[in-house]
Amino acid sequence: MKICYLPGDGIGPEIMAQALRVLDVFKKEGLNIELEEALLGGAAVDATGVPYPEATQKAARAADAVLLAAVGGPKWDVLPRPQRPERGLLGIRKDLNLFANLRPAVLYPELANASSLKPEIVAGLDIMIVRELTGDIYFGEPRGISEEGGKRVGRNTMIYNEDEIRRIAHVAFKAAQKRSKKLCSVDKMNVLETTQLWRDVVIEVSKEYPDVELSHMLVDNCAMQLVRAPKQFDVVVTGNMFGDILSDEASMLTGSIGMLPSASLDENNKGMYEPCHGSAPDIAGKNLANPLAMILSVAMMMRYTFANEAAATRIETAVKKVLAAGLRTGDIYEEGTQRVSCSEMGDAVVAAL
């Protein structure tokens, strides 16, 4: 298991440290884990001047899986575009061809109160958003700000070809087969031709998955339905831009984004694994961050890249145990539970393992 890990910025190094302790448990038990650290985001800009340096490219390409904590912070937001931390993130996704972003939105029963939605609306929530990650308006050309007839004009290009749509559709249908066999594809076909093609191709691919029930929803309606009745969804598949918005909306339904991991996979299940949350510069360096999304990202890595379901389940069970024992970092704290630090949460997970 060649793993390249990227602590990144803000709370990144603190939560990564806890994930590494979890990996260490498995290593000591005999799993053949090889670790290599590399720089991404602001940390990389500070050290090398670019957010996705060559050394990181080499390490990430050579690895079977990449663990990423979080990148970004106000310090780097003022830099020219090519040097901003998120360029590093977009760069590594594209470079490693990580086109399939899996973002589960799961409500832990112990944390049900954290949701801003009524308990009956979200109890038992378990959605999987499958977001295309290397195409769409994120990467389309032409793009940029130019001067035309004395006016500044901003331009970006939404673009998908049928192969790009087909391969993410296959990932989504396969995910649906392993779950409740229901897939909802989200588009804006009434306005955008790109997403008309999206819908056409998804329908074509559906013929190969007769056991999966496919439905379609417009993106504006989906943004509403996620609020109104999120449990109507199981697997949702959509493009990069809509997926960015809807997956964040869906994760916030749980009220505890500090708990949610994500996976970004290529065609061969090589993947990058990272929490859904950001680098939280405000609490960085204070040993306050919630390391559970990072630790659950390790579980996803075990499951998707290394097909080690036993290890994945063990990590997830350990996390559930510490929650059941009442341990909480500040972001998920409520009265009657025990407030712990980032490293104490790590201690508890390691002990539960």
Place this chain on the structure above:
Amino acid sequence: MKICYLPGDGIGPEIMAQALRVLDVFKKEGLNIELEEALLGGAAVDATGVPYPEATQKAARAADAVLLAAVGGPKWDVLPRPQRPERGLLGIRKDLNLFANLRPAVLYPELANASSLKPEIVAGLDIMIVRELTGDIYFGEPRGISEEGGKRVGRNTMIYNEDEIRRIAHVAFKAAQKRSKKLCSVDKMNVLETTQLWRDVVIEVSKEYPDVELSHMLVDNCAMQLVRAPKQFDVVVTGNMFGDILSDEASMLTGSIGMLPSASLDENNKGMYEPCHGSAPDIAGKNLANPLAMILSVAMMMRYTFANEAAATRIETAVKKVLAAGLRTGDIYEEGTQRVSCSEMGDAVVAAL
């Protein structure tokens, strides 16, 4: 007051009938109201073959304001793109240059239970989303599905020039001045250059409104924050595509989208007024629809196009009265209230007026 009204499809004619009764009250009292009916959407396609026929263009252009009920339905979704009802909607917006879409998301205290969010999260909610309506990826060229190298490719163009951004920014700042003097501009500047220009221009315009506190938020974060803590927002301004998604999400926070009107204005306060909800084909023709969003659209028309604040407030007060009296159409019904039909709700509002 030259008003062109467009009953449209589905429940459209039923709710429009109630709005016309409200107008009739003012007419009888002496307001100089001239009404002209015209066709839009599926109704227009059925009668003329196109969703925004010439006669409607003439009537809409000649009017001071347009009242629109709702367009669309499964019957027309199978037609070629230029004949679909939403083409009529996009056509009239563009033709009349209705670039400023105002969509209030207001929670009526009587309907607080209807929200899927916890009462303390949404009590008193009152957001105004200002959405640009005639630019962005909705209208950008090039667009379409083509064949390239043996593959189908879908393409759309997100585009804004600085003038388009500036004029919607002015509308938003002015709206904020009349409310709590807080404006949040939403973009995706970390990925899309178009929205980097958006942010730049909004900042430039802000210099003319030193009394308004301007903040910026990324669209994915905004989709989250609307769920987590919607009351942090007052006026929100954003582009056409993000506005489509966020305004629907925001209206669903209230749980009663059947209550929400909207305005789409040009530079001279000529406007089109319509409910946020759709044509609800499933309950069409059954006298079950909620006419209140349509009636509140009349109030918005009085306020924005005719600067008749007295009439606007009177209509809004009448609506609050019927709610306080416990009258509810099916969509907002709950135990202990009185279920009424669409026309009975109209009766009650007319009586309250």
